[in-house]
Amino acid sequence: MRSRAAAVLLAALATAFAWLLLRAESQGAIAALIALAVLAGFALLRTRLLDAFTRAALRDERLAQWLAFAAVAVLALLLREDDFSLLLLTRVLIVIVACLGLNVQLGYAGVVNFAGASFFGVGGYTAAVLSRATGLPHLLLLLAGGVTAALAGTVLLLPILRTRGHYAALITIAFALLFRTFLEVNDSLGGPQGLKLPELRIGPIRFNDPVAAGPLEGSFYLKYVVLALLVLAFFFAVVQRLERSWIGLALDAVRIDETAAATFGLDIARWKIAAFVIGNFVIGVAGALSAFMIGFIAPNNYSFAESLILVSILLLGGVGNPWGLSLAAAIVILLPEKLQIIQEYRFLMFASMVVLILLFRPAGLVPRPMRRLPGTPR
Amino acid sequence: MSAPILACRGLSKRFGGVLALDGLDLEVQPGSVLGLIGPNGSGKTTFFNVLTGLFPADAGESRFAGDPITRLRPQAVYRAGIARTFQRSRLCLPLSIFENLMVGNHQRLEHGLWFNLARRKALARQIADSFEAARALLRIFDPPLADRMQEPAGRIPMIDRRRVEVCRALISRPRLLLLDEPSAGMTHDETVRLMDDILLVQRELGDLTIVLIEHEMSVIERVTARCVVLNYGRKIAEGTYAEVSQDAAVRQAYLGVE
Secondary structure (H helix, E strand, C coil), X not given: CHHHHHHHHHHHHHHHHHHHHHHCCCHHHHHHHHHHHHHHHHHHHHCCHHHHHXXXXXXXXHHHHHHHHHHHHHHHHHCCCCHHHHHHHHHHHHHHHHHHHHHHHHHHHCCCCCCHXXXXXXXXXXXXXXXXXXXXXXXXXXXHHHHHHHHHHHHHHHHHHHCCHHHHHHHHHHHHHHHHHHHHHCHHHCHHHCEECCCCEECCEECCCCEEECCEEECCHHXXXXXXXXXXXXXXHHHHHHHCCXXXXXXXXXXXXXHHHHHCXXXXXXXXXXXXXXXXXXXXXXXXXXXXXXXXXXXXXXXXXXXXXHHHHHHHHCCCCHHHHHHHHHHHHHHHXXXXXXXXXXXXXXXXXXXXXXXXXXXXXXXXXXXXXXXXXX | CCCCCEEXXXXXXXXXXXXXXXXXXXXXXXXXXXXXXXXXXXXXXXXHHHHCCCCCCCEEEEEECCEECCXXXXXXXXXXXXXXXXXXXXXXXXXXXXXXXXXXXXXXXCCCHHHHHHCHHHHHHHHHHHHHHHHHHHHHHCHHHHCCCCCEHHHCCHHHHHHHHHHHHHCCCCCEEEEECCCCCCCHHHHHHHHHHHHHHHHHHCCCEEEEECCCHHHHHHHCCEEEEEECCEEEEEECHHHHHHCHHHHHHHHCCC
């Protein structure tokens, strides 16, 4: 009971903090808030309270999920008039979805993917091209974004399966660089100028109209928050179930020791392919959703640097832990947007954050806990 | 004598200039325990690696229960009914003991995407059943260990890791078990206990043949019916332990020329 109260209190504090941070305008106030968060973070780490919290959250994970869900909802309602903050919030949610996909690849199967932003882009361009050229329902286009991203990934399968470690990483880097050039020289995809997308519509809902439901009035971004939150909740559940199943176990075995896994009948290639395809699908859906929200896409959004940011979110949060990468995504997206001094140096900042994490907390801010398989005693 | 469960003819494997296996002929009778001994670098582990498909053989063939397995991939060798342990423990240390055991049970588990994601009740039942089966097997080896199945394998002492590794191989119900120096890193008494437990499981399973690589000669003497002695990838002697231990070539290989 006490741990539940503590969890509710923590969620409330985090929501209040996020609200203050998103509302804050003056750079001084933002810097003070961030300094406060850094201090609190250090205190949590040093006193091992963070680990205690994660253990408590794990014991009652359903509660943690509802609290996180409620926190985002409350935050969105508090910020309902504030377009920019809602846009940021939605971006965080979408990036978390993309990182969930990357997590299946890198975190579980150990398949490196330095082209995350490219597959994100495949999803976005699919949504753009199909929404301009066809009258297909937009909800279907989100799925189509995932499917084409998964298909585009199959181009890389053969070289990835034939190489290991650094070499597999290099191949995905090459793909990321090629993909951007491909977009830039391809006039039917808008070239360097990119493409505009029509308004997102799902059933009768037009996403670019302001919200006016009875007494509730707010920015049209509220709808995107809801949609992104639903998509996130769905994929969060899928990825967690995937981990807590025989599939998750097989992926872990393949990542940790390929030779031993092969000796016990695990088909290495099959599992790597499965993880790569599933991961790219998730990334592609996130990319399509992101394209619709921004309403405009261009090659610049899908550079290799963006892929690196996705990977660094994973490293920062804790490879293999959906909760950890969610926290890290929020940090990595919000920090440079709010603290404008950083904007220019954001890659420097991310790089040093990753180095510090690898040195002092190699398993990430929230290390991946032991797997809890359903049906095993607690 | 009945038909051998494992029969190898002229098995050879070359690494650059080194002939690690040099025309090895070997037969194992079903239900027996065969000891495989020889000095370091004599090709014992290479034999296991070639047999299980980790290294392709350069020449020769091996048959398991009459079927050729020489060109099979490791996965297919495992499905045919051959399981092994590794000389240097190869457990997945971050995973729990139970999860490690389940890696060995791979072929009996249901891996469909729909089953694993959507039919969680059925999955939980399958996991609960597997959990009980794993616990029962582990209990034969060490009852306290069977109550710690959800701890990471990296946190248990070496002797327990060996036990888990043997159980990981046994849980798939193999017909042939290849044990690569199970005593490495263990005391004499621990080795004796581990071997006794393995023999107990063998009696319970009925249809299990064991090939054992071992340096602890008292273990070989106690548990094996026959021994094969390797040196430089060749078989230099075969027979009961009493016979091969008196063999001049064997004494020379182990102790050098007098």
